[in-house]
Amino acid sequence: MASKTSKRSAAPVSTDVSAANPEAVSPRSPCPCGSGRRFKACHGSADAANLIVARPFEGLAAETELIALREFVPSASAPLTLIGADVNTPKITLGTVLPAAAAALTRSDGSILLGMQVQTHTGDLSRDLAAALEWALAAPPSSVLSVVGRATVGKRFGDLVLDEPLEITVHQDFGWWLETEAEAGSEVATSLERANTAIMPTERIAGLAGAYWVDAGEKAHLRWVRPEEEADLMAALARLSAAGELDLGEGSRYVGSFRAHGRLVPVWDLDHDAHPSEWEAPTLAFGARLDEALAATEPLTAAQRRARDGIFGRQFTLR
Template identity: 75%
Template sequence: MSKKTAVSKQNKMRGASASIDSLAPAGENPRRPCPCGSGRRFKACHGAADAAEMIVARPFEGLAAETELIALREFVPSATVPITLLEPVDPVPSITLATVLPAAAAALTRADRSILLGMQVQTHSGDLSRDLAAALEWALAAEPSSVLSVVGRATEGRRLADLIVDEPFDVTVHDSFGWWLEEEPEPGSEVAVSLERANTAIMPTARVAGLPGVYWVDAGEKAHLRWVRPEDEAPLMAALARLAVDEALDLGEGSRYVGSFRAHGRLVPVWDLDRDAHSSEWDGPAREFAVRLDAALAVDEPLTSAQRRARDGILGRQFTLR
């Protein structure tokens, strides 16, 4: 490369850097970690031109209900949970976080001003926590019987943890979407037909053993157990590898560990289950597995060669959900 070409390339790089740096707020160093918590530099995250598309790897990090939020967002079909505002607002009777609302709306208000927030929405930005906060703030200011179809792609503003009390969730799983409606629809009406159509898409689902982030689902040909884990991936993989070598990775007879997927910065192990067994029959095995896993997580010795091979095999059976 000639000296002239090299100088020209350096000048272009400086120009690009200056363009990115200009997006930073006054006094914000664009090379410092982005305040959104993504782990990226500001200039490569919310300081970038396409900031609305940037994905915050763990949008619910730090919340006591992180694993439940991931489950409600990704694979639980019909469920609700009451949430509490840090600063109560009158006259809002109640606020309910839900898996999905009619037409995958972001939020709606009822005639009595109560609020429903949807986790599974049509359009979202790269920060699901900020999207939920924006939808909640809209609902708090909206007229009764209003619907927010989609949330805008704002790159700033409050996040969910800034608005609600940080506490474990008391999730209720439903076998229908009847909770969508304020009153029973007339038989044969358009609303009744639409509700029936939505209900047919629900796969039977149940919480397991009251454990956070653990759900049984009957997927038709098979039943599965999905378990959103709170640990970082490396120690969790090591613990699962130890259990695999000890032949303690399954949930007992009629179960088989099949792999895991990543969702919003956490790992979700999955087991195939005997479909003929009732969901409650897995409560005991799940609790027993939790004890085994905790013991394996507490081990801080290096993995043996057999455990490393097991870990590599487990790592090979993963994919990412976004």
């Protein structure tokens, strides 16, 4: 394994618990970690390591895409730009899942792969990503971080990476894991072959953030991570449902939604025989109807309230 004599520079330190004196923080004051909770209910509690941050990517331009990559996109990657990056900063790529579900790895040229779907995690996925990235920035080439520790303080993803939309590339296999053709007989290649047998064909729809078509076998689905507050989105969906405009057109059916990391993800069943590109225009048209419904300010009618109750009954939460 190659070695390095100097560590790469990381981003500026953010204001969080690691930069504060916990003894000087009032139990009833906002926690310095930025969670919005009072200190005594957050990092001042005895079980801080197990706290769940409901919206780990709140406020980030890429929030909906990060949720999609974490929860249901099988194979995709996107370049990341480190805050304060210069010519010596290594190339950093965010991926859905890495070999053996590693948290991060460094390649022989010093470039970094950062994994979203990992073996274990704490209650704050944003801090886990930052910890893995900081490890990779200091690690020698050809190193692997299998799991992230259970640190309850430190930087978060947005403290290290520029806040900008992600340029997602969806892959139909895991060939992007291989650094060179020489790895064809390696352990990585063996892991790749196993992963390729389980991958579900996936496509982005119309370049829309958080919107993905997936072939699940017997059915195809559209899953669309939405950025709106849940109450606003539910009211808008109820307006469309009452008007008979909740589906995406012929061959589609709205089946419900799930919550993931503080955002709502509506799901539609789609005609399995239709090509993913055939759903781009219907999805864009639905998006326009949804925007109009979101802009409505009048109270829901009785029919719309009944529709909302029915939609609520088809929700569940991912942990």
